[in-house]
Amino acid sequence: MTAQVIDGTAVARQVREDVAKGVQELLAAGGTAPGLATVLIGDDPASEVYVRNKRKLCVAAGMQDLHRHLPGDVGQEEAAALIDELAADPAVSGILLQLPVPKHLDSEALLARIPAEKDVDGLTAANAGLLAQGRPGLRPCTPSGVMVLLDEAGVSLQGAEAVVVGRSVLVGKPMAQLLLERNATVTICHSRTRDLAEVCRRADVLVVAAGIPGLVGADAVKPGATVIDVGIHRGENGLHGDVDTAAVAEVAGSITPVPGGVGPMTIAMLLANTLEAAKVQQGRGD
Numbered sequence: 617m618t619a620q621v622i623d624g625t626a627v628a629r630q631v632r633e634d635v636a637k638g639v640q641e642l643l644a645a646g647g648t649a650p651g652l653a654t655v656l657i658g659d660d661p662a663s664e665v666y667v668r669n670k671r672k673l674c675v676a677a678g679m680q681d682l683h684r685h686l687p688g689d690v691g692q693e694e695a696a697a698l699i700d701e702l703a704a705d706p707a708v709s710g711i712l713l714q715l716p717v718p719k720h721l722d723s724e725a726l727l728a729r730i731p732a733e734k735d736v737d738g739l740t741a742a743n744a745g746l747l748a749q750g751r752p753g754l755r756p757c758t759p760s761g762v763m764v765l766l767d768e769a770g771v772s773l774q775g776a777e778a779v780v781v782g783r784s785v786l787v788g789k790p791m792a793q794l795l796l797e798r799n800a801t802v803t804i805c806h807s808r809t810r811d812l813a814e815v816c817r818r819a820d821v822l823v824v825a826a827g828i829p830g831l832v833g834a835d836a837v838k839p840g841a842t843v844i845d846v847g848i849h850r851g852e853n854g855l856h857g858d859v860d861t862a863a864v865a866e867v868a869g870s871i872t873p874v875p876g877g878v879g880p881m882t883i884a885m886l887l888a889n890t891l892e893a894a895k896v897q898q899g900r901g902d
């Protein structure tokens with residue numbers, strides 16, 4: 617038996633179409649087009665590709681592309697001043713500071729200057745705190761994209777055993793919060809977990825966001841489980857995730873591919889967050 621493949625590309629396209637409709641509705645109701653300010657510091661080629669893709673899809677959804685680029689040797693104060701300028705600009709609905717930033721800069725201090733209502737990445741302490749308290753705010757894009765994929769795949773979360781591998785601020789921790797909010801029983805494991813495979817085998821839903829290529833093999837998966845691979849690694853023969861997809865597909869009930877799984881959802885949810893932020897800022901939130 618081989619697992620059902622969850623098509624992130626198709627689900628992401630649907631989410632982007634819904635966002636584009638929402639933008640048109642906002643305009644028809646007398647609102648203004650949401651504006652997304654992607655901030656890229658330096659010229660890391662991988663980051664440039666990601667940011668270009670975000671900007672392209674932002675424009676395709678009918679939003680304003682308010683991209684800003686700073687040189688790699690910019691000082692902390694100048695970078696902070698740019699964030700402050702975007703924070704004060706009413707045309708800017710959302711600010712995305714592309715990570716990682718050059719090593720000489722303090723990324724946390726920069727993120728802290730993004731107002732919670734413009735934090736479309738859901739990364740600031742204010743939004744992380746709201747999420748931990750079970751109150752609505754802007755949610756981190758990758759974990760909320762995973763939730764949409766689980767819902768689209770018809771996975772039931774109520775009372776389910778969910779295991780998250782990885783505890784990052786960007787993915788692991790907020791992922792656990794979102795699963796908990798849907799009444800799953802959540803276990804978080806990481807590089808120092810004793811017998812990782814044994815813990816993973818408990819999972820009805822296994823989300824792998826460890827950043828280690830091929831970490832999860834077939835021995836770590838319960839037959840019929842849903843496996844979500846958040847990892848993305850560029851190898852000699854293409855992109856790979858944290859899951860040994862070929863082996864795990866023989867055991868799992870459903871699985872996300874890399875590429876074409878979680879990655880496209882991250883960008884789709886960024887656009888959804890930007891629309892939501894614009895609506896709240898224009899007094900049309902719900």
Ligand SMILES: Nc1nc(=O)c2c([nH]1)NC[C@@H]1CN(c3ccc(C(=O)N[C@@H](CCC(=O)O)C(=O)O)cc3)C=[N+]21
Nearest residue numbers: 712713714715716737757875876877878879880882883
């Ligand atoms: N402030 C911030 N927010 C982020 O959300 C953020 C970030 N910084 N820095 C880098 C990571 C990485 N990330 C991805 C987004 C889309 C794909 C994606 O679309 N992947 C495609 C493949 C794209 C390709 O071919 O390279 C796929 O998996 O099918 C991957 C990775 C967002 N990140």
